[in-house]
Structure formats: structure tokens, C-alpha cells
Amino acid sequence: MAGGEPILVLEKITSGYGKFQILFDIDLVVPKGQVTVVVGPNGAGKTTLLNTIFGLATIHKGSVKYKGQDITGVPPYARAKMGMAYTLQLFNIFSTLTVRENLLLATYDLPEEEARKRMEEVFQLFPVLKERQSQRAGTLSGGEREMLAISISMLRKPELMLLDEPTAGLAPKLAKEVFEAIRQLGDQGYTIVLAEQNAKGALEIGDNAVLIAGGRVVARGRAQELLERKDLAKMYLGLEV
């Protein structure tokens, strides 16, 4: 896979949940400072791949290396402390907590001064969250919830961001804006692994890409190259050729 120095390496991973295996013999290299897109049909195992990277799935075989260190058995909370962040597709905010409490949780292990500084940065980016600080997150609108979910990840200033279908359920115009924002983050030097159902939109903004189907890697390469491969587009991605 093209790109710079690898920050994350998956070797021969077979994983799933409990006894159930969903991914088989997955190899993946995520270069630092680039956007790596994971695409594939529904049920291919995209979310399981992200869960595997973050330690939320059961690894049956293989290893996960992060910044050269084997983290296969490291629990998820420890991975978060190592600089990884994960925005879940669903239930990505604490709806019974206030907006402020949600943001505080993302910075709970930082010195108070640093936490306050980062929170102010978020409020500058999303002023509406500042207005709604004392409101329960469950009462926010759909768009505001997404802002809060992204803010939670951003507050941790991660070295590796995992995004699981951030455009799911969004109107096409809004989805386009989200893809542009992800590209901007990539240009700023963030390392991102983006799992997306919307293959076209994701491949257009990605640097590298992996296509998975039935729990196995079917193709990999530069995102643009995959987008241009007509056989894959029609068979796996549901794109018009």
C-alpha cells in the first residue's frame, strides 16, 4: 500500500465476536498522515474491522501492531490512552448526560488547564454546543449530535482516528460536507481509517483503500485506482459503470 511510515499494521487477522468469526486472514497497513478507506458491501465486516483495531472484537488469530508495538491483547481503554480514537456509527454520544459532561469525559485524563483549552477550541468550531452545554445530549438534533460525536473524538487529539460510517443517514449534501471535512483533517496530518458504505464518496477523498467482502480482503491499492476498477465497482460497490 502506498504512503508514508505505517502507524498501524494488521497481520493475518481472524476475528469476530465470541466464537463467531467474521473476518478471515486480514492484512492491513495504515500509513501515517493519510486517509485509508475501508469499503465493501453491507455485512462485509467493515465495522468488525474497526472494532478489531480498537480491541472491541475477539481476535482468534493474527496480530495488531500500533506504532511498532504489538497491541493485540491491549484493552480498548488503554488503546484510547495510546492516541487512538474511534467514532462509533451508532450510539456515539451519551444521551442521558449533558453536552458538557460528554465533552468532559473526552478530556477526563488531561490536566484541567489543557482540558479547558481544548474545550474552548471545540466551542469555537461548534458554537451551538457552547449554547447547549447544560442540555441533555439526547435532546440535540441529528446534526448537533454528529457535531458532538466528532467533538468528542477531536478533543482527544488522536494520532489515529477510526470513523465508522459518519455519513450514514445524512442527506447527500450534508454527507458531501462530512467527506470534505474528513479530507481536510487528512490534509492537516491526521491519520484516519474510514469505514464507509458510500463507496464513491469515500474513495474520492481517500488516499488508500481496502475492499472487503465476506470477511476477506478482495482488493487494495490507491483509492482512485479502486474507484476506476469497473469489475469491482459493479460487483461489490453497487456503482454504475
Place this chain on the structure above:
Amino acid sequence: MVEAQSLFQALYYASVISLLSVGITLSYMTTRVFNFAHVRFAMVASYVAATALLACIKAAGITGDYEFREFIGGTLARTPMPFWTYAVVMIVAFIVGGLVAIAQFYLVLKPLQKRGATGLTLMISTLGFDFILVALLFLYMTMPFTRGLAGDVRSLIGRVDFASLKLDFLDVVIRTGTFTVRGVVVLGLVFTVVSIIGLYLLLTKTKLGVMMRSSIENPNLALVLGINVDRVFAITWFIAGAIAGLAGYMFLFGAVYLKPLTPTTPSDEIIVSVFAGAIVGGINSVPGSIGGGFLIGLVEKLFVPGILSPLVGVGIIKYDKVFSMLAVALTLLFLPQGLASLPQTKTFQRFVAKIRRRGGE
């Protein structure tokens, strides 16, 4: 008219049920398991605290009465032991209750969860842990150390038997004019109020509390944010067990209201009421379960004997638990989330709006 002593008994009982119900709720919220061993935490705490109490008596060679007139103003509080002994024993009960809960969490529930045990398996495992605790308590009271200690203390103050502990004669007696109340009744109310305020402040005003609430609502998201969810849950279990330990401390001096302490009593009699309190109050609500427990306690020991029995005969008192079960059935039918969810119901909101309109007229 309810007599003062009956009222005190009801308040004592309601406090015990309330303190235990909140623990059932805390453990259910974190692991989604009804913990049948929870009430036994209080028994273990009682027995260990009793040992500590007797050790204190032996160490201090206590024989006479102590007065706390200066300590609590004009009210006279007479006790057979110095104040520090009560404080030490209470702390012992609190810590022991918490430690037993943590032991169950780490030695039974976590290993089973790691092996993919279902909710039913976990629930049955709590019953197994309960049996183990009963067996350990039977062993404990026959150990040479505890028997020896009880014998030594009997020579000092008499009336101590570990097989059936009845230490209510060691309770503080508070007297104001002609009015007399047992210390354990006051203590029960203090424990309940302190638990409500303490848990409220912990859950809403501290970082740990926010972490507890977030881990309960969405453990995966909490993990993703770097929160050690297992540790947060273990702390929650410790708190649940420690509060049960306070109820166990109350058992020590409550034989006059409940039964003398044995490895199976009074826990086997009250477990039904404790679960009823947690469900009626709201199994997902901490303040709800405290209120629910208190309500169930008052229904069983105040409403049934004080109000219902004069109307239908004293025979009804034997069936006081039927009313707790009835309350559970009605709650599950009409308000499955318990009384704590009442403010969210449309009927309640309409009722409040109506009152407000009338107030405005």
C-alpha cells in the same frame, strides 16, 4: 393511631430495605444481573462487624455506661460502650460489605462474562455465591477464634452467642424528657438520607460519577474514550456492597425489630422486600430504588399492621409480604420503569399542568 414504638420499628425496617434496594439497583445497572447474594453481603458485614465489636469490648474492658450529653446538646444518649467503638465497627461493616461485593464481581461475574455466559447463567451464579457465603458464615461462627472471643466477652458483659447474635442491648438509647428512641432507628434514617445525598453528589458532581453514568449507559463508548469500564463497575459494586454493609451494621442492634442474627436470618425474610423495593422504585434509578425500598418498608410495617389490621384483623400481618408482591405486580403492569419514571408519564404531566392552570387562575 400508630404507637411510637411501631413507628420506630417501621422506620428502622424501611431504612434497612431502602439501603439494600439501592445496592440491587446499582449492581443491576452495571451488569444487568439481579444479584441474589446482595442481602447476604449485609450478613457477612454483620458477622465481621460483630467480631470487631466484641474485640473492642474485650480490648477496652468495658463494663459501665457512657453518656453523650455534651456531644449532642441537651439530649441524653446512654450507651454501654464509648463512641469510638461504634464508629470503628461501622467502618468495618462498610468496608467488609464492599469487599465481598468486589469479590463476587471479580471472582464470579467477570470470569463468567468473559466466557460468554448469558444473563440467566449469571443470575443463577449469584444464587450459588449466596450459598457459598451462607456456608462460610456457618463455618465462621464455629471457628475457635470467634467462639473464644464470644466466651471472653460473655465473661465481661454476658449475653453473647455467635450462633444467634442479639446485640441490641449494646444499642445507644436516646432520651429527651419522657421520649425515648433507640439509636439504631435514628442511625437508619441518617444512613438513608446520607446515601441519597452522597450518591446524588457522587453521580452528578464528581468525575467518577460521570464516568459511572457513562459506563452504565454505553460501555463501548466509555471504553473508546479510555475509561476502564471494568474498574468503574467494580467501584460501583464496592459502593453497593458497602451500603449493604451499613444495613448489616443495623442488623447488629436490630434484633428487637427484626430477628436475631444467624447466617440465614434476617436476610432470607427480607430479600423479597428488598427486590420489591428496587423494582417498585425503578430498577434503573438510584433515587427511585431508595424511595421504593422505603415505601415497601413502610407498607409492610406501618400500613399493614397499623392501618389494615385494625380493619380486617391481626391475621393480615402474617401476609405483609403479599402487599409488596402486589406492589411489584402493579408496577410491572402499569409503570414498568418504576415510580422514578412517573414524572415522564403523560398522565402525570397532564396532572401537573392542570394544577398549574388552577394555580394561575
